[in-house]
Amino acid sequence: MTGRPPGATALRGPRRALLTACYGTLLVLITYTLPTTTLAPTAAALHAGGAAQTWILTAALLGLTALLLISGGIADDHGRKRVFVIGAVLLAASAALGALAPDAAVFVLARVIQGGASAAVLAPSLGLVSQAFPAGPARVRALGGWGAAVGLGIAVGPVYAALLAQWAGWRAVYGVLAALALLLAGLGAAYLTESRSERPRRLDPFGALALAAATAALIAGLAEGRSGWLRTAPLLLLALGLLGLVVFALVESRVAEPMLDLALFRDPGFVASGAGALFTGLSIVGLMSCLPTVLERALGQTPLAAGLVLAIWSGLSVVAALQARRLADRLAPTTQLAAALLACAIGEAALYGLAPGTGWLRLVPGLAVAGVGSGVLNAALARLAVSSVPAHRSAMGSGANNTARYLGSALGVAIALALINSGHSAAGPAAAVAAGADRAILVAVLLCLLGAAVALWARAASRRRATRAA
Template structure:
């Protein structure tokens, strides 16, 4: 359901806002509200849990979703691909199973990378990915047109989304748990603390449209990753100090970087593919983001707990996680600066 919402929503935006200026504005708002949801969700869930049984939090979210489902058909204009064709079910099945195998291997790998089940799962993932590539080359309406990988901007979009999940989303999915265990902050207090990060991201993503025409989405992504790397560097040692205020500058700076990422990623996802394939570009982008997120969380947990789960060990583990996240973000920035669109040769 989440995949359908994320992929279809950007496809609808391209249809509703065909002009470049309108698309920049719309994708910026889309990205901002991704940040807004991340900010609001934990606070609402924490508040409901404090007032009633924790199960009510799911009921509130279900009710909000139902309201959107009722209003959406009245507010949105349908768009259809001129290509037609049937859904690529074989491609979806092989890619889905490949990712399940890969993420299962990463999860089990925390208890030992050389064990037979981990190796078997990695081999299975590789075989299924090869099968997926073969299917995509032969089907008339592929889920992902592999020829698009020859486009540097499509690669930049996909890689940017992957590293956003791996370096940023994964970190801020796991660090709140570490904050509670190393600093003694309550769950609700941690949710409020991390609103500073996601709230800053919301504001910056809304304002990022003002950069259009002066800074390309690719350079916005690179700048966002650099800001995130600088931010997490300022957080080093915070867990051991026990002082949560040491996190505040880093949360603001990383929030600004995340705002640039969330504004540029949807725009690059739809601009890097032909207009009639906008939903496919969106789907590939969001798939990459969530592959990165799932793999990143497994990586962060493995790094954070590699020396044990005592308070002192988690202090060291938190620092290691921050260093890994910063290194991944800088690697992403360097890759994005390399993946620039090639210019056509000048005519004689």
């Protein structure tokens, strides 16, 4: 059941809900990207070695992927606003813990909690938006705004962290994050309207446990693999993660009210939503997350300059996501998804050919095309995440979509880093990184094309299904 806060008008209430949900999404993406430009001072202050630095980069992703789908299911059944506000409060507390962390172990724990809190904010956000705006042009515009918040967070996070760390130290980065998260909790409590499914389901504890264990093991395996893929630890963790996914599927196929209804995979739209998010992480987020490293090691850019160059891509994705509403009447979401992935493939291909001494202007055309494609892609994924599931399971749809995105991102980062570090050149380390980056770019382009092919298959399957129904 839904209602409006006292005194809220039909116009202002939805807008406030949209702005609050977008602010929450923005803050989640900022949280996720913070270590990309603050790793060096953080590691130095906490005396973190190579393994600890890997976990500083990965810990938030572990909490995020483990709890996204679970948070979405709980939000649908027990209150989207409640889960959102609790997540914001937990994000504030964990950010404060990170700011005060005395050593690397406590900081990594704080980052894991930040990831779990981010899941509680992100999963219900699309459900809150779809609840505030009925299906139609207004919802399409609102979902475009949500997609823009994703790109804006990626653009702002690294630059904000680099500037504040430079002026006030890395601890201030997390202290300010705590204050921003408290503001989010206040806005959520004041401006969001509680909503939940009219047919709440019972908790699925065994499914939740299996999924959390599986995703945590996969992320941990990918993190450990950065120090060598043939060691026992990463191989064992990855095997346990895959086994956990099999157990999760078996559990969900046997419970009366599963957290994730496996029958949804018969719907081409749901498949396109999950596959599109997975390939977005694999081919775009993975490569772009590693691009600042390439800019620093191969092209000699400072962390702040590298973050600003990356902002060309993420900033244009914000503009494109806001304008993507103009495509809603012309293109089906699956068609928009395929076209966006193709644009990203073209933009990434234009980055090929890096070499020491290359100026950042050489990257602008590729980053611009990939940025526009990413913005259209984020808007399409938001539409599919909501439209491919029943209305009362919108937060679960968001959780499933984002789980696929961030699992793909973790695997994409692992692949990109492995390829970047595999480069060899007699011209020196910088040339070797550039050669490895070219390999990573080619693989990312191929993954983009594969994702586009899946989206086109889903488009054709949806048309066949509609024809049979008619």
